Amino acid sequence: GAVVSQHPSRVICKSGTSVKIECRSLDFQATTMFWYRQFPKQSLMLMATSNEGSKATYEQGVEKDKFLINHASLTLSTLTVTSAHPEDSSFYICSAQTSGPYNEQFFGPGTRLTVL
Amino acid sequence: QQQVKQSPQSLIVQKGGISIINCAYENTAFDYFPWYQQFPGKGPALLIAIRPDVSEKKEGRFTISFNKSAKQFSLHIMDSQPGDSATYFCAAAFYNQGGKLIFGQGTELSVKP
Numbered sequence: 001g002a003v004v005s006q007h008p009s010r011v012i013c014k015s016g017t018s019v020k021i022e023c024r025s026l027d028f029q030a031t032t033m034f035w036y037r038q039f040p041k042q043s044l045m046l047m048a049t050s051n052e053g054s055k056a057t058y059e060q061g062v063e064k065d066k067f068l069i070n071h072a073s074l075t076l077s078t079l080t081v082t083s084a085h086p087e088d089s090s091f092y093i094c095s096a097q098t099s100g101p102y103n104e105q106f107f108g109p110g111t112r113l114t115v116l
Numbered sequence: 117q118q119q120v121k122q123s124p125q126s127l128i129v130q131k132g133g134i135s136i137i138n139c140a141y142e143n144t145a146f147d148y149f150p151w152y153q154q155f156p157g158k159g160p161a162l163l164i165a166i167r168p169d170v171s172e173k174k175e176g177r178f179t180i181s182f183n184k185s186a187k188q189f190s191l192h193i194m195d196s197q198p199g200d201s202a203t204y205f206c207a208a209a210f211y212n213q214g215g216k217l218i219f220g221q222g223t224e225l226s227v228k229p
Binding site for chain 1: 211
């Protein structure tokens with residue numbers, strides 16, 4: 001149980017285009033999902049917290065107009081990188097939080113974004 | 117005060133040996149301490165987690181030792197195997213504040229055959 005999927009697994013796009021990444025909890029409902037960014041050999045950096053049916057909460061320094069997050073259902077959250085530039089190239093990872101005594105987070109497999 | 121400091125940055129262990137990774141935190145309000153394992157190009161996977169009301173938790177070859185007074189916790193991997201070679205992250209969270217994880221810097225473990 002507790003499987004989280006991401007789509008696509010990797011995407012290459014031209015500078016200036018927008019890219020949408022989907023995060024799905026496959027076997028549980030997730031009121032809260034998180035979006036992270038990870039650079040090579042570095043730790044995960046939380047970008048935003050996504051709550052179903054409400055606006056996402058962004059971490060300090062993350063541009064909310066550039067990284068649009070939508071959490072329209074209890075099993076799906078999307079991250080759209082708008083007008084992507086080469087510096088947005090990174091590994092984007094989502095996680096979904098279970099409800100219960102520990103509120104465990106289960107992570108998706110990640111999406112490798114390369115902006116040319 | 118929200119930081120979690122992890123060491124060492126990298127670790128090389130012989131097959132069959134014990135791998136030990138340490139983490140330290142400052143905020144005593146943290147109440148959930150998970151460890152994640154990440155292979156290259158993959159998302160992190162929850163390995164084992166502990167709450168501050170216990171001092172040790174063991175699952176198979178993996179053990180978390182927790183020292184509340186010292187504000188430290190560690191991961192021990194017994195009988196380390198080449199398949200354990202991965203990056204390990206400790207984390208801390210406030211359970212009652214949405215569960216937002218604060219990650220350590222990561223430890224790259226290499227288990228030599």
